[in-house]
Amino acid sequence: MKVRNQNEEGEKIELQMTPMIDIVFQLLVFFIMTFKIVSQEGDFNIKMPLVAPAAGTPDDLQLPPMQVRLRAGTSGQLAAVTLNDKTFAIPGWEEALRLDIIGVIGDERGPGSIQETAEVELDCDYGLRYEHVIQAISAVSGYRDDAGNIVKLVEKVKFAPPRQAGE
Amino acid sequence: MRVTKQTSGGVLEGDLTPMIDMTFQLIAFFMVLINFTQSEQHEKIQLPDSELAKPPEGPVEFPITIHLTTEGNAIIGGNEIPIAALNPFLVKERQVLMSQNKLSKDATIVIRAHKEAQTGRVQELIQKCQDNTFEKFALRAKEDVGNNP
Incomplete structure (x- = not known):
């Protein structure tokens, strides 16, 4: 295809760049004004059916739910953490809780493993800051290994019946 | 400062090509990165951090997003209301699901609670949704970039 860039008199045709540059x-x-750096978000799934499942033949492999109790201080900060009857020191409680969970469910993974059926019940004070609940759910749900991959621990997390304010 | 005038009578033209190249690249960059998923977010809500918070691999089926402020109010569909007043909104959501031949147990309630909200309020919100036969809940958290030990 022949492209003409000169008119018949041999003069150069100049493109008007100004409107295009204006628009550009x-x-x-x-785009610069509407650009916003948004950090990624993720979900922790919890299943809370209103009616408890019907009682059937108890499964030998089914562990009773592990009870994680989170107590709040006066301003909602975390004051005490217990797993069943074991109390953890507040600095470093997440790691200690995670290690105890790993000790319970072991290394076995896959169908029929303890990890698949294990369940954690969170019993929290009314005034506890929600961020501590997410910390606890993170601690029992898994961790990142050295390569940055997520190793799953307990996948079934539920809440105990809510406590009243000041209880 | 001395300004040199043109020696010849011709018009000097700057070469615009590199500038236009760069500008188009910038536009392409911002166009690729722009996201329109901010409708789920709310400026009053600051999510808690978690190192395990990763976006789900697939889209959540029938998500119903409810925000929870530090004052303990719920925000649904742009309306900020007390948790006790959520019923009409949840009934409406159920009707929408029924019109699509789905049940409320098929929907997932995505709770975006402020990190300083009271846990009791979150549980009240869950209970209110349970009263409307919703069963599946997702607690949303922000990915921790790793500054915390």
Whole structure:
């Protein structure tokens, strides 16, 4: 295809760049102004059916739910953490809780393993800050190994019946 | 400062090509990165951090997003209301599900609670949804970039 870039008299045809540059800069300014760095979000799934499942033949492999108790201080900060009857020191409680969970469920994974059926019940004070609940769910749900991969621990997490304010 | 005038009578033209190249690359960069998923977010809500918070591999089926503020109010569909007043909104969501031949147990309630909200309020919210026969809940957290030990 022959492309003509000169008119019949041999003069150069000049493109009007100004409108295009105007629009391009407007687009650029729009994208810069609306650009927002958003950190990734993820979900922790919990299943809370209103009616408890019907009692059937108890499964030998089914562990009773591990009770994690989170007590709040006066301003909602975390004051005490217990797993069943074991109390953890507040500095480093997440790691200690995670190690205890690993000790219970072991290394076996896959269908029929303890890890698959293990369940954690969170019993929290009313005034406890929600971020501590997420910390506890993170501690029992898994951890990241040295390669950055997520190793799953307990996948079934539920809440105990709510406590009243000041209870 | 001395400004040199043109020696010849011709018009000097700057070469615009590199600038236009760069500008188009910038536009392409911002166009690729722009996301329109901010409708789920709310400026009053600051999510708690978690190192395990990763986006789900597939889209959540029938998500119903409810925000919870530090004051303990719920935000659903842009309306900030007390938790006790959530019933009409949840009934409406159920009707939408029924119109699509789905049950409320098929929906997932995505709870985006502020990190300083009271846990009791979160549980009240869950209970209110349970009263409306919702069963599946997802507690949303923000990915921890690893600054915390």
